[in-house]
Amino acid sequence: DATLLESTAEFGVRIENDNPFPVEVDGSIHRVYLNDVFLGKGRDTSRFTIPRLGTVERDIIVNVRNLTLMRNFQEIINQPNIRYEIVSTFYGKDTLTGMSSQNKGEISLNTYVKDMPQKPRPFQYGPPNR
Numbered sequence: 001d002a003t004l005l006e007s008t009a010e011f012g013v014r015i016e017n018d019n020p021f022p023v024e025v026d027g028s029i030h031r032v033y034l035n036d037v038f039l040g041k042g043r044d045t046s047r048f049t050i051p052r053l054g055t056v057e058r059d060i061i062v063n064v065r066n067l068t069l070m071r072n073f074q075e076i077i078n079q080p081n082i083r084y085e086i087v088s089t090f091y092g093k094d095t096l097t098g099m100s101s102q103n104k105g106e107i108s109l110n111t112y113v114k115d116m117p118q119k120p121r122p123f124q125y126g127p128p129n130r
Helices: 066-077 109-115
Strands: 006-016 023-034 037-050 055-065 081-092 098-108
Touching: 006 023, 006 037, 006 066, 006 081, 023 055, 037 066, 055 066
Parallel strands: none
Antiparallel strands: 006 055, 023 037, 023 081, 037 055, 081 098
């Protein structure tokens, strides 16, 4: 979905539990940044359990601020790498305070550009140019 001011994007989030006991989550908030610019926020209102020493994968719908993205789009695509950061807060079943988590990394655009199909050459009638 897209409007003038806002679009939605789906992000896959893997949540790991390094504890020897299961962790119950009762909702979470995820803030997404590209090159240190706040891009948008997503919420997961469902309850789920992360098994002991296990992982859970969740799909999060993030509301992207189009004006912020457009203002910084040229700067983002002109760099060979895009820095990303996801700051998440997970709420427990019986608590008002959340547990925070932060994940940072870089995406190399060169990897994706080199794998993209090249434009086909236009059809030319007649002998090839030499």
